[in-house]
Amino acid sequence: MSKRALGAPARLGFLSALAVLVLDQLTKWWILTIVMQPPRVIEITPFFNLVLGWNRGISFGLFGGDGALNAWVLPVLAAAIAMLVTYWLLRAGTPLIGLSLGLIIGGAIGNILDRLRLGAVVDFLDFHAFGFHWPAFNVADSGITVGAALMIMSSLFGDKEQRTRIKKSAEEGK
Template identity: 60%
Template sequence: MNADAAYPSRSYLGLGLGLAALVVVLDQLSKWWILEVVMQPVPRVVEVTPFFNLVLAWNYGVSFGTFASGEAYMPYVLSAVALGIVVALFVWMRRAERPFIAVALGMVIGGAIGNIIDRIRFGAVADFLDFHAAGWHFWAFNVADSGITVGVALLLLDGLFESREKS
């Protein structure tokens, strides 16, 4: 069997990787701006709208603080797991037969890499987007988290509609 036969004739790898790079750049630039400009000289709450603030929250775990631990090695463990997931998603992206899948995977990969960079640099992920209503605050998040969430949502939507098309 030809080694190229496992991959589609048209590759969307460049599209997915380009979007992943864009998510990483936007994530890191936004975190730089928050850390070096907005939250200087001291972290504070910046009210942007009646339902949105800029804050600084350090997430030592993963989603919603899950697996947060005071252990010094934990950022490296979480980064290694995330890197393994990135590799698996990259393999999936290489085989993507449609641009929609490459876009979704690129968003997840870019978000994961953005948060890996934070864990290696700071030992935690910088979160700063705070939406709230009626006194209830959603968990603070960042651009990388947004990329992951939107990418996963697109993959779920694709799975939902793809299965209907095959029926």
Template identity: 55%
Template sequence: MIAHIIFPAGIAFIVDQLTKWLILEHVMQPPRLIEVLPFFNLTLGFNTGVSFGLFSETLAAQPQVLIVANLLIVIGLLAWAQRTPVLTERLGIAVIAGGALGNIVDRWRQGAVTDFLDFHWAGWHWPAFNGADVFIFVGFVLMFLSCIRKTSCQVREGQV
């Protein structure tokens, strides 16, 4: 069961850190906007806040606040993953923890999270994000699917 937690969390963490390293050290030398598709760019940004840059002004001077809070969340997620008997839920929680750990390392190393994926349409840009954010989203989807499956199983068994 531990392998179902450590392996996916480790893969999420390693892929996130590897993509950020490639962007920082090779692709964005010098920093610029790279149009990949008509709706997708690579662009370098640093988020000192939480999701979508919220509270950036408040947290920029004290990245350790988010580091500690996020570490506590990751520890809680790993404990939750170890307790759940549902594999899909366990995998979802593990990749969320791995992605969160990737963003924690960024904050610790440089005081901000490296973002570089920029989707846009008709002048509207989704806030830039990174591989860790993708893993966190995929983990959420896995947990949601696990929840739907549990509910549909209960409905079939007449336990609603």
């Protein structure tokens, strides 16, 4: 990146990353220090509970365990991915790309901080319906998911110019 100022898409991305990170860490602090003392299931609606879960693996608990993989490899891998996405963000061509990448970055950093501080990611949002429970998740996971969904929707349904910018932005981010 040249010495020019950050573009509007990158500024929006960094602001959204900061917002997700702060909201994620505040809600996790609230759950751990206030709500889940003692840990229990709190029914909010017939389809939503607050719970306390510890994810030592990756998405949906894959590769869960207490080994070195979880303690060091997963946070280092997540940090490397966050840095690559940040590099991509610096070259974002549209506000939607900036927002999307920022949501992903903020979520990734929030979960990395949990792994480094607590040894696992704190999950507490529990949705269920018709006997099916979605794995518990948190604000960081929501940021990552919404950011990825926005990127996919934009690349599939955006106008031709927008799709071209996304493709160019992704190629420059490599």
